[in-house]
Amino acid sequence: MALGPELLFADFLGKPAWAWLSFLGIIAALLSFDLGILHRKAREIPAGESLLLSACYIVVALAFGAWVWSQMGQEAGVAYFTGFFIEKTLALDNIFVISLIFATLAIPRHLQHRVLFYGILGVIVLRAIMIGLGTALVSQFAWVLYIFGAFLIVTGIKMLLVAENPSSVVDNPLMRFVRRHLRVTKDLRGSVFFVRRPVARSRRTVLYATPLFLALVMIEFADIVFAVDSVPAIFAITTDPYIVYTSNIFAILGLRALYFALAASVHRFGYLKYALSIVLVFIGAKIFWSQVFGKVDPLISLGVTLALLAGGVAVSMWKTSREAPAPADEAARTDPEPIRLTRGEPS
Template structure:
């Protein structure tokens, strides 16, 4: 059919439909088959599920390589690696959120599942806006590059600040403008309860689980400010940008349950990520002023993979005697 061959953001509509169908199938399989019941997800199951999502992302990259060529394939894998690595910081912050709201592990997968659905929509909006800006005003890539360099340098040299959720402006705003229950009500985001003690009139109340969901979405929005410019610095193809982002994020829920107790073992990875962000930001300027065009995709993938691998190995070696965090 002609409609399937219609170009949408530079790619035939059937490619976008195939990608979205695959994502939908993975989400239905995750929620409808693997997690039909509220139960704590064990470490072994989490590792298997995380490996499954990583394999799905890598296989999709092979399909991209086959359909769009080696350069597009390497760009996809570079973006996938960067987004997957940045998601480790998400794991740490999400762990703090669940601890703050005292969310049992049996209910955490529900928050993360709906959080990922929100991420799919938010990333689509951000990437769509980014693609439009870059298409209309190429110089915005230099802003992305400068921002990534500054972000990387900040990660390298500035000390980490304490994360105090009680002082978060968004959380305080939600608590002021919503009726929020004092405790969880199983896995419900909203419940109908009396408007006040002794009243027969019932109204909708938000639960702490809903506040946790809002904070998870906020965390992704904050991290997307780094990851979206990073992938645009690699390629301006919206299809590569979006698919690499989403396939990396799809496994975040499984990754969280697999790594939440040992995330401290990856402390030094942030320095490798900082160097990656500086390199990716510099790529824009190197491509235009040194390489007389784009930096070769093979070089980008090799440097990114090398830095991240070194960060992981060094972190595991330095923290080899550190006990597992208590959950």
């Protein structure tokens, strides 16, 4: 009987096991309520419901951050909120890419939530692996933080000077490999990711993927691409794996819920990219500044980050208030005709 409490208070990556289990319990409860109750049946998510659901996720994330602040101290709380807001902003570009993926594979709006939901499960696992590897590297080789800092500075400058091509995430070597080597149905088969089809003149059946599965694979790949920026950014703020992981997952959860409200208007946040690029340069430079002049007050970092991001949002809304929606946004609003993929199914 005494073994249970001992395990709950055992240290795991710098925090007691009960802290990790509590976080995972919150995530499991949110996802179960989302899919098991609110969206048990495939349907289109109205913008109003999307905003309300996202607001609920944000409230839970902020409440969790307040708990971190009260239980683990100001520095941990500030690091959590800084990481949360940076990850939230970085993931805005991910929304545009997701809308391109759905348009390319002709995924109707009533099935998009299902793909995003199972995509979240993949993100929870993939981010845990990436953050675990990052923690191991930083703990063994402290100089890795300088590489992260230099990477963030270069990434920020690149965002300022080089135009991005989101379609490169959609048309990538991984997807071309999957299309060549996986049997894919010509069109959707309801809300399933795989179906079995009979082989001609045989009693055997063969497993086929549906375009819904391809969309899931592409969304997971897009998250890995964006994590290359976001994971070093949060490690530049704190090396505490608990803060890194929880802030990342909460930010992604809320933004996926917000997708249905933002997909048609994400073009209005175009100028936010420039504010975010400055934030990345600031966070990267802070690593080098700390070694030469001393550690920067975490509250200053949070204040500068929020001021820059808020300014980027304000300028974006002002500059784009009279602009017409981009073609990609129009495509995200409609259900395009199904397109042929690769190795087609038998007719």
